[in-house]
Amino acid sequence: MSNTTTYALGGVAVVVVALIVFALFRWNSGNSEIRNDGYGPVHDPAVTVALDSDGAIVLGKPGVLETVEVYEDPICPACGSLERIYGQEIAQQIDEGKFAIRYRLVNFLDEQSNSKDYSTRAIAANECVAQNGDGPVYSKFHDLMFTSRQPTEGSGDLSDQDIAEIAKESGAPDAVQQCITTGERAESARNHAEAALTALEAANDGTVATPSVFIGGNKIEWTDEEWVLTAAR
Incomplete structure (x- = not known):
C-alpha cells in the first residue's frame, strides 16, 4: 500500500509499479469510504502551523501532547x-486538540513528474x-495539493504559478504566493x-516508503480504518 524505492539496481521499477497498481486497485475496489466526509480541512483559527528547522511542518493547537508523524x-x-x-x-x-500532525515531505518521486522536480517544488510551496503560520490556510492548501489537485505520476504536473493559485484559493496572502512563484524556498526544500x-x-x-505514519516512534498501519481515532485517544 505504498510507493517504495530502494537503492538496489535490479527490479526496483517493477516493485514500485506493482505496489502502486496494488494500492490503486485496493482503494478503487470498495475499500475507500471517506471518513468524516463533509467536515473539510481544519476550521479552528486557534490551530497554528510552524516550519521546524529540519523542514518538518507541524499543524496543531499549541500545547497538544500527542504528535502523529506522517511522511x-x-x-x-x-x-x-x-x-x-x-x-x-x-x-x-x-481542531479538537486531540493531536498535532508533523508532516515530513520527501521528494524521491521527482523523476516521476514531467518537470522532473515537481515533488521538490511542491515541498517548497508547502514551506512557503x-x-x-495560519493553520486553517495550510490545512486547506495541503488538502488540495494531495487530493483534487495532485498530479498523476508520469503525466503533466503543476507549474509554480499553478501552485500559487492553489495557495491563493486556500487563503494565503500575496507574499506567500510570491514565495512560491519565485522559488524562494527551493534550495531549503531540497535540503x-x-x-x-x-x-x-x-x-x-x-x-523509503510513502505514506509512512508513526506515533511515539512506532510505525502504524495507515490502512487500518480506525488508526486516526486510535491516535486521538
Whole structure:
C-alpha cells in the first residue's frame, strides 16, 4: 500500500509499479469510504502551523501532547489516498486538540513528474504556506495539493504559478504566493527533503516508503480504518 524505492539496481521499477497498481486497485475496489466526509480541512483559527528547522511542518493547537508523524511525497498516489480517505477525520481531531500532525515531505518521486522536480517544488510551496503560520490556510492548501489537485505520476504536473493559485484559493496572502512563484524556498526544500528521507530510512528499517505514519516512534498501519481515532485517544 505504498510507493517504495530502494537503492538496489535490479527490479526496483517493477516493485514500485506493482505496489502502486496494488494500492490503486485496493482503494478503487470498495475499500475507500471517506471518513468524516463533509467536515473539510481544519476550521479552528486557534490551530497554528510552524516550519521546524529540519523542514518538518507541524499543524496543531499549541500545547497538544500527542504528535502523529506522517511522511509523504507530493506526487505519491497512496499519499493521495491517505489524505482523501482520512484527511477530514484528521482535521477534526486537530481542531479538537486531540493531536498535532508533523508532516515530513520527501521528494524521491521527482523523476516521476514531467518537470522532473515537481515533488521538490511542491515541498517548497508547502514551506512557503507553512511559514505564514495560519493553520486553517495550510490545512486547506495541503488538502488540495494531495487530493483534487495532485498530479498523476508520469503525466503533466503543476507549474509554480499553478501552485500559487492553489495557495491563493486556500487563503494565503500575496507574499506567500510570491514565495512560491519565485522559488524562494527551493534550495531549503531540497535540503529538508533529504533530511526527511534519511530520517524515514532510519525509522523504517532502511526502506523509503510513502505514506509512512508513526506515533511515539512506532510505525502504524495507515490502512487500518480506525488508526486516526486510535491516535486521538
